[in-house]
Amino acid sequence: MSFRYREGLHRIRAHALYLPALLLVVLGALTKSAQFPFHVWLPHAMAAPTPVSAYLHSATLVKAGVFLLARLWPVMAGTDAWAWTVGLAGLTTLLVGAWIAIFQNDLKGLLAYSTLSHLGLITLLLGLESRLALVAAIFHVINHAAFKCSLFMAAGIIDHETGTRDIRRLSGLNRSMPFTARLAMVAAAAMAGVPLLNGFLSKEMFFAEALSAAPPVHPLFNLLPLAALLASAFSVTYSLRFIHGAFFGPDPEDLPRTPHEPATWMRFPVEILVLTCIMVGMLPAATVGPFLDIAARAVLGEATPDYSLAVWHGLNLPLLMSMVALAAGVALYLALQSRLREGMDGPPLIRRLDAQRLFERMMVFLSWRLARALERMLGTRRLQPQLRLMVGAALLAGFGAALLRGVGPGNLSPAAVDPVIALVWLVGGGSALGAAWMAKFHRLAALMLLGGAGLMVSVTFVWFSAPDLALTQLTVEVVTTVLLLLGLRWLPKRVEAPGARGPEVLTLTRRARDLLLALGAGGGMAALAHLVMTRSPPDLLARHFLERAYTEGGGTNVVNVILVDFRGFDTLGEIFVVAAVALATYALLRRFRPAADSLEVPEQQREQGGAAPHGAAGAPVADWLLVPFLLSRLLFPLMLLVAAFLLLRGHDLPGGGFSAGMTVAIAVLLIYMIGGADWTEERLRLLRPRVWIGAGLLLATGAGLAALPFGRPFLTTYFAHLDLPVIGQVPAASALVFEIGVFALVVGATLLMLVALAHQSVRGRRAAPRAPGEG
Amino acid sequence: MELVVSLAIGVLAGAGVWLLLRPRTFQVILGLGLLSHAVNLFIFSTGGLRSGAAPILRRGEAGTLADYADPLPQALVLTAIVISFATTALLLVVPLAARGLAGTDHVDGRERDR
Numbered sequence: 001m002s003f004r005y006r007e008g009l010h011r012i013r014a015h016a017l018y019l020p021a022l023l024l025v026v027l028g029a030l031t032k033s034a035q036f037p038f039h040v041w042l043p044h045a046m047a048a049p050t051p052v053s054a055y056l057h058s059a060t061l062v063k064a065g066v067f068l069l070a071r072l073w074p075v076m077a078g079t080d081a082w083a084w085t086v087g088l089a090g091l092t093t094l095l096v097g098a099w100i101a102i103f104q105n106d107l108k109g110l111l112a113y114s115t116l117s118h119l120g121l122i123t124l125l126l127g128l129e130s131r132l133a134l135v136a137a138i139f140h141v142i143n144h145a146a147f148k149c150s151l152f153m154a155a156g157i158i159d160h161e162t163g164t165r166d167i168r169r170l171s172g173l174n175r176s177m178p179f180t181a182r183l184a185m186v187a188a189a190a191m192a193g194v195p196l197l198n199g200f201l202s203k204e205m206f207f208a209e210a211l212s213a214a215p216p217v218h219p220l221f222n223l224l225p226l227a228a229l230l231a232s233a234f235s236v237t238y239s240l241r242f243i244h245g246a247f248f249g250p251d252p253e254d255l256p257r258t259p260h261e262p263a264t265w266m267r268f269p270v271e272i273l274v275l276t277c278i279m280v281g282m283l284p285a286a287t288v289g290p291f292l293d294i295a296a297r298a299v300l301g302e303a304t305p306d307y308s309l310a311v312w313h314g315l316n317l318p319l320l321m322s323m324v325a326l327a328a329g330v331a332l333y334l335a336l337q338s339r340l341r342e343g344m345d346g347p348p349l350i351r352r353l354d355a356q357r358l359f360e361r362m363m364v365f366l367s368w369r370l371a372r373a374l375e376r377m378l379g380t381r382r383l384q385p386q387l388r389l390m391v392g393a394a395l396l397a398g399f400g401a402a403l404l405r406g407v408g409p410g411n412l413s414p415a416a417v418d419p420v421i422a423l424v425w426l427v428g429g430g431s432a433l434g435a436a437w438m439a440k441f442h443r444l445a446a447l448m449l450l451g452g453a454g455l456m457v458s459v460t461f462v463w464f465s466a467p468d469l470a471l472t473q474l475t476v477e478v479v480t481t482v483l484l485l486l487g488l489r490w491l492p493k494r495v496e497a498p499g500a501r502g503p504e505v506l507t508l509t510r511r512a513r514d515l516l517l518a519l520g521a522g523g524g525m526a527a528l529a530h531l532v533m534t535r536s537p538p539d540l541l542a543r544h545f546l547e548r549a550y551t552e553g554g555g556t557n558v559v560n561v562i563l564v565d566f567r568g569f570d571t572l573g574e575i576f577v578v579a580a581v582a583l584a585t586y587a588l589l590r591r592f593r594p595a596a597d598s599l600e601v602p603e604q605q606r607e608q609g610g611a612a613p614h615g616a617a618g619a620p621v622a623d624w625l626l627v628p629f630l631l632s633r634l635l636f637p638l639m640l641l642v643a644a645f646l647l648l649r650g651h652d653l654p655g656g657g658f659s660a661g662m663t664v665a666i667a668v669l670l671i672y673m674i675g676g677a678d679w680t681e682e683r684l685r686l687l688r689p690r691v692w693i694g695a696g697l698l699l700a701t702g703a704g705l706a707a708l709p710f711g712r713p714f715l716t717t718y719f720a721h722l723d724l725p726v727i728g729q730v731p732a733a734s735a736l737v738f739e740i741g742v743f744a745l746v747v748g749a750t751l752l753m754l755v756a757l758a759h760q761s762v763r764g765r766r767a768a769p770r771a772p773g774e775g
Numbered sequence: 776m777e778l779v780v781s782l783a784i785g786v787l788a789g790a791g792v793w794l795l796l797r798p799r800t801f802q803v804i805l806g807l808g809l810l811s812h813a814v815n816l817f818i819f820s821t822g823g824l825r826s827g828a829a830p831i832l833r834r835g836e837a838g839t840l841a842d843y844a845d846p847l848p849q850a851l852v853l854t855a856i857v858i859s860f861a862t863t864a865l866l867l868v869v870p871l872a873a874r875g876l877a878g879t880d881h882v883d884g885r886e887r888d889r
Contacts, residue, residue, distance in 0.1 A: 383803075383882040387795055415776040415824070422779050429786040432809055436790035439802040450805050453787065457812050460780065465828040465844035466819065469852055473815075476860045484804065487867045491801055492880050514796040522789020529817050530781035537823045542845040546838035549846070556832040558846035559853060567850065574854055581861040585868045593875040653831060658857055746857075753864050 013079055022076055025068070026085045033065025033119050036093040040359045043112040050156025053108060057115045058148035063141055066122045070141075070299055073126060073134055087127025091227060093120030098234035102241060102336065107155040107165040111148065114191065114238055117231065118144045121206060128209055131305045136205035138295045142288060143198040143280065147190035150273035151242070154184035157266060158246060163256025167245035168341075174247040176259040180267060181247040183274045190277040192239035192329065193232060193322060196311065197281035198288075200322065203232060205307075207318035229325055236329020241340065244333070284309040388517065395520050398528065410534025421463060428456030443488055451481045467654040468559045471646075475662030479750055482669050486757040490594055553717065555651035555735070563656065564735040564742070568715040571738075572700055575745045579693050582749035586690075589756040625674050632670045639667035647743050648736075657739040661746025668751055677762045681755075689755060692748025700741030703734055780820055787813035800870035800880045807866060811859035815852045822848035 012018060029035075034042035042062065046053050056062065069086060076082060097116030104110040118140070125137035157180050158173065159165045174181045190197035210228040252259070261267075280288045289309050296304050313319065380386060431452035438446040454477035462470035545562055553561035563571050643663040650656030668687070672680045707716035717735040787809050794806025822845030830846070832838045870880065877884040 381883065384796055384798060391792055391796070412777075414778060417776055417779055418826070421776065425779055425783040425786075428783055432787050432790040432812075435805055435809065436793050439794055439805045440797065440799060443801055446801075446805055450808050453809060453812055456783075457787075457816060460783070460816065461819065464819070464824050464826055465830050466849045466852075467830055469819065469849055469856070472853055472856050476856050480808065480860055480863055483864055484867060487871055488801075490871050490874065492874070514793060517796065518789045518793035521792040522785040522787075524785075525788035525813060525817065526781045526785025529784040529820055530777055532817075533777040533781060533820050533824060537821060537845060539840045539845070541847050542822070542840050545846050546832070546840065546843055549838070550832050550835060551837060556834055557830070558832060558838070558843070559830065559849045562846055562850040563853060570854065574858060577858060578861045581865045585864055588868050588872045592872055658853065749861075753868075757868070 009075060009078075012075055018076075018079070019081055022079075022081055023085070025072060025076065026082075026089075029065040029069045030086075030089050030123070031065070032068070033062050033123065034093075034116055035065070035089045035120060035123055036096055039093060039097065039116050042116060043109055046108045046112055050108070050152055050159060053112075054149045054152035054156070057112055058145050058152060062115065062119055063145070066119060066126065066137070066141065069123065069126045070134065070137060073299060074301075074303075077126070077129060083127055083129055085127075086123055090120045090123030090125070090127050091224075093117065094124055094231045095120075095227060095234070098231050098238065101238040102234060102332075103340070104238075105167050107158060107167060107170075107242065107246065108152070110167070110238055110242055111151055111155060114235065115144075115148060117235065118148070118191075121231070125206060125209065130209055130212070131300055131303060132205070132307060133209040134299060135292070135296045135305065135307050136202055136209055138299070139205065139288075139292055140202035142292065142295075143190070143202045143277075146273050146276045146280070147187045147197075147199055150187040150270045150277070151184065151191065153270045153273075154180060154187065157262045157270070158259075160266070161257060161262055162252070162259045167241065169252065169255065170246045171249035171252045172247070173252065173259055175251065177261045179261055180270070181243075183267070183270050184247070185243050186274045187270075187277060188239040188243045190281065192236040193325065195281075195322070196278075198277045198284070200281060201284055201309070201311070204313070204318045204322065207232075207321045211317055211321075225321070229321055229328070232322070232325035233328035233332060236326055237332045237336070240330065240333045282311065284311065388514070391517050391521055395517070395524060398524050399520075407531060410531060412534045412536060414534060421460065424456050424459050424463075428453050428460075431456065443491065444485075447481060447484050447488070450484075451477055454480070466559075468557065468656065468659075471654055471659045472656075472662070475659050475666060478666050479662055479669070479754070482673070483754060483757065486754065486760075489761060553735070557650065557652050557654065557656075560650050560656045561735075564651070564738050565715075565717045568704065568717070568735070568738060571742065572704060572715070575700060575742055576697065578749045579697055579745055582689075582693060582752045585753045586756045589760060592760055594760065629674045632674045636667050636671060639663060639670075643667070643743075647739065650739055651735060657742030658746055661743045662750065664743075664747045665750035665754065669754060672754070672758055677758055681759070681762075687751065689748040689752035692744050693752065694748075696741045696743070696745025696748055698741070699744060700738050703737035703741060706734060706737075776824060780816065780824060784813050784816050784820070787816065798881055798883075800874070800882055803882055804863065804866050804870070808859075808863055811855070811863075815855050815859070818855065819848050819852045 015021075031038040042057065045056065048056065077086075094117050097113050097118075097120055101110050101113035101117060104113055122137045122140050122144070125133045125140065155165060157177075158170065161177065162170065162173070164170065186197065190199040193199045193203035207225070207228055210224045276287075292309070293304075296307075378389065431449040435446045435449035435453065438449060454473065458470045458473040458477065461467075461473055545558055545566060548566075549558040549561040550556055553565040555561040555565070643660040646655035646663060647657060647660035648655075650660070668680075668684065671684075704715035707714060707718075710716075710718075715738075717738070791806045791808075791810030791813055794802045794809060797803060797806065825844055828844035829842060830844045830849070832843065870882070873884050874880050879886055
């Protein structure tokens, strides 16, 4: 072992992540090798045909885990953590597996649990921190494969020839299939560790290691020899049970088939394997020696210890232990006779610890009871508790962070209070509180107050150097208000007035709780905002954008350049969201069925005859809203002009696709509201919002894709300044196409939503039963 | 100045949360509107409140924060305004459709069990 190598090992074991890495590796290996407490799966994975079980349980699959542990042994072993996790898991599995195996009534079940036990033995050897133990572990991997495979196949033969694997029904097969019986006996003896067979050799090595294991970890490891002896005795017992139960005793009765020797080729693999057991057991150095050497050197390299593969090591303690174990195992089998004959399924003492049942209970608990309990506690079909939880969680997170990390005063001294802004927010705050108060009693008032608060937000934006935001906020506020106004019509009438009926105690408590939450949220937001504002903002990104907006984006309106150029992809995503929302709204409203009490034509419309189209004969007041209607029609082209202006100048001055699109929407809305749905829809038939949406999305995406043929990434803009006649110099960036796409989409989406909602009144009118005096 | 705006944010958020927890759909819609005002103002305020800063670059110039307003929060808020418009529209229409089916404007689609 070179110095650098040892240095590397030391660094691995001293590393802070060594323990997590070890735990993860061990977890994987133990699960793979079915070690306690992850052994549940193995005995239940026996549904496969016997050759497959033999392959899975003895040779390959479960050995992969111990194989991994063995390969990682030089690097990761040698610490207390390794000894505890690997050693303890191995020891537990060794004893528990063997104990359970004794009481299995299924031949394959017995073999499966004995496999657990032997894998536990290998794992324990790997956990012992001795190089000789590692050699013993590798040796036992080979030996176990040989005898367990032959036993599985023997069980398969018995199953095939008799039709059952139940030890309680099987008996006396020695007479009907003597040759198979001999083979199985040799293999079982190897499993029990009878001298002159291969199992004996690795068991000897195990005893030697258990005796000499220096217990650096814990005095508990002093009991290791005792545990080894016990496990060994158990293995003798279950081997005896396998042989005695199946092959001896009286002739079997009422078996599904009459037993006889199997076909020669069916027995052939077993013969080879049993021959291996005998050869290795008698002439270990000559047969398995070279293979074991290669395997051990692959793991340990230069550090492979000297080991002796002799059958006879003289009269020593391990040999004595072997003899004691054999005798104890036979004695235990005899002592357990009556109990075994009762045919009780499952081992005594730890029957209640049936891992499968525990596992199932755990799954039931996790997937059913816990889930149900959590659902009862947290989940609800009702919206309000969920929102309360959300607000509460946000409050906890905010205040918790403030408490844990502490909050200091900011580094900026506050600017002097401007009376205008103070006044603006006196109005704005009043509007917000008013909206909160009136939302229940007077929806129209609340809606207007909401609009008031929005206007104040807009004023604040313009005051603090954000004209683009102010413009967008203003137009969006108008459209939102109209949208909500259109929706008001379909809400139920509420006759309740403030203070009309004293609310119940329960309601009052609920309100007090909500008020507390609202106060907490408002106070928290205010405090947070104040803390943020009194600190100097970071300018890393701001500087980036400010420096590159003109030189690389070709626009002087930095915000707009960010939206259509630097972060154009975000905007693209955003307009797709808006399009999706508009289509969802449209789809929902197509199937809209107004509630019965909203169907009636409103009183105002009935009296003024507004329900009839403009100028229609028979309308009592044919010219209602005539002057505003004319004005709005005059205003319409002007507003379109404003929109075009906003759209074109967006790259350099406040404006842009969003505000331009909103302006067009407002223009149409104005006509819609004053002129009535019928008149407008008739004339604006050409205005097909869905086409606008599609065109907008295509234009915006196309503008992005146009960069690709030039070898530039998606959404790279190109810009130049065009000199047009009459108009003058016009900045023409390819971003303008993108902008037009955004514009078209906003127009289409907004109109689609608004028209869909407004159109309901037409449908509602048609659906409504005619009022009595109407003719 | 900062105090006024942060108080404004607090009032908007408080009123919004209060309305959000009410049982009627219209109240919830208005609450969401107020809350988005509060959040937009908050995001905007992270760039600092400066009433004299220029938002538009002089032609051909690379700007600095000393002379110009921070464009990043503004761009974020511009997006947020449009998205909150869209969500408000959706939030308006879904309860309307639900009311047509359920016959109540309670947020759960049925009146609270007494």
